[in-house]
Amino acid sequence: MSKRRPLRPTAGSGQPSSSNMNFRPGGPDITRAEARGTRPTAAPTSIREILVMGVIHLCKKTIFFNTDLKVALYLGSLFIISLIGDFLPFPKTYFARSDNLFNLYFVKVGWGWTLLFAVPFAVLSAYTITCGDMKRMLRHHFPRIVIATFFWFFWTKLFNIVETSYGRCTTKGFQSKSSCLKAGHLWQGFDISGHAFILIHSSLVLIEEARPIIKWETIKEHLRNELHNRSVSEKSSSNPLRNLNDDQIRSLxxxxxxxxxxxxxxxxxxxxxxxxxxxxxxxxxxYYHRMIEKVISGIIAILTWYFTYRFWYPTNGLLPEAPGNGLFYYQRENFPIRRPTHLHTSMPSGSSQSSASGQKANPNGSGQWSANRLSTQPTQQQQQQIPTFMGMPLFTNAKAATAAASLLQAEKLKREQQQAGVDS
Incomplete structure (x- = not known):
């Protein structure tokens, strides 16, 4: 067998041949016409990488379950299950013991466990998407953890003050909670559930702080495409990294x-x-606390989450920023799609007739504008048909995504026309 012929042999330059390359080399000396078809492809994915991405995908499905629905489930469960437990005690299990393993080593130090994972994740992810800008990371992202810790400390201390100030000992003669408990008696007060607050507050903070992982894998694709664009002196209008300078690209x-x-x-x-x-x-x-004590603590935890992560952080101009915000934005929900005009030949006759009638009814040109708009603006159905794998789009290039979505749409229209012919 003969060797592969080089795609772009060097002509008398004395430089070594590039026959071992599977695409034309880029560089400042390559013209735009020569660079066509040289888009770099992704490196082969190892079995280990596939397994890791499978685990990540499963974790995303677990932690990013509809947050609004989860909040509603928190409140509804606190009310209904706790109300039933107040009148019909549930059968005792291992979790009913206050000295169970999970209660002693996890719940009682629950905020410590939350910080153990949330702090390094927030710091490392923010440091990456700010391209190594330590000051920006500390100013725009780290304060979220400080604020969440402040609210945890404030509310738990307030709950303790309420219980101590508005309670009484089961035996007369003891005016303080500490003296009552030391004597072996019980203190009866309005004990707002600190456990329910910590568990809900920690869960919501973990969910929000984990959001930078959404579409994290696309950063690798954007880096590869942007480096290629710069190697062939081509400017991209859609790559989120296009505004970064060379030092920021290298750091990222x-x-x-x-x-x-x-x-x-x-x-x-x-x-x-x-x-x-x-x-x-x-x-x-x-097994713990009364219904009203748990519902109040749950409402406070949810209001704290809503005020910070849904109202405060997304507001422009107010620090800190929301999780995932950096020097570039990589978490686009949909890719820009344009339907090629030649696909109108595969549209049903009724659609073309309605477009034509629309043009006749609007002699001032509005009908033509509507027809052009139909040919360039993506429909919601078309966006949903972009091929995905594990929740990630298979294409980061707008043209490739457009072609794939258009072919799917054309095939669906063809099947509908065939089905309509059979029914008639």
Missing amino acids: QFLYTRLTPIIRTLFIGMAGLQLLWDIMLVGTML
Whole structure:
């Protein structure tokens, strides 16, 4: 067999041939016409990488369950299950014991476990998407953890003050909670559930702080495409990294490669911890505190989450920023799609007739504008048909995504036309 012929042989330059390359080399000396078809492809994926991505995908499904629905389930469960438990005590299990393993070593120090995973994850992910800008990371992202810790400390202390100030000992002669408990008696007060608050507050903080992992893998694709664009002196209008300078690109590439394995490991730990908090919350609903005490603590935890992560942080101009915000934005929900005009030949006749009638009814040109708009603006159905794998789009290039979505749409229209012919 003969050797592969080089795609772009060097002509008398004395330089070695590039026959071992599977695409034309880029560089400043390559014209735009020569560079066509040289888009770099992704490196082969190892079995280990596939397994890791499978675990990450499962963790995403667990921790990013519809947050609004989860909040509603928290409140509804606190009310219904706790109300039933007040009148019909549930059968005692291992979780009913206050000295059970999970209660002693996890719930009682629950905020410590939350910080153990949330702090390094927030720092490393923010440091990466700010391209190594330590000051920006500390100013725009780290304060979220400080604020969450402040609210945890404030509310738990307030709960303790309320119980101590508005309670009484079961035996007369003891005016303080400490003296009553030391004497072996019980203190009866309005004990707002600190456990329910910590568990819900920790779960919601973990969910929000883990959001940078959404579409994290696309950063690698954006880096590869942006480096290629710069090597052939081509400017991209859609790559989110296009506004970064060369130093920031190099820093992002280095940090993403080095820190991504650690970030993934921390995310898996966050997902497992959040699931444990939900399980322990069920135990709290079943066996501890009265219904009103748990519902109030749950409402306070949810209002704290809503005020910070849904109202404060997303507001422009107010620090800190929301999780996932950096020097570039990589978490686009949909890719820009344009339907090629030649696909109108495969549209049903009724659609073309309606477009034509629309043009006749609007002689001032509005009908033509509507027809053009139909040919360029993506429909919601078309966006949903972009091929995905594990929740990630298979294409990061807008043209490739457009072609794939258009082919799917054309095939669906063809099947509908065939089905309509059979029915008639």
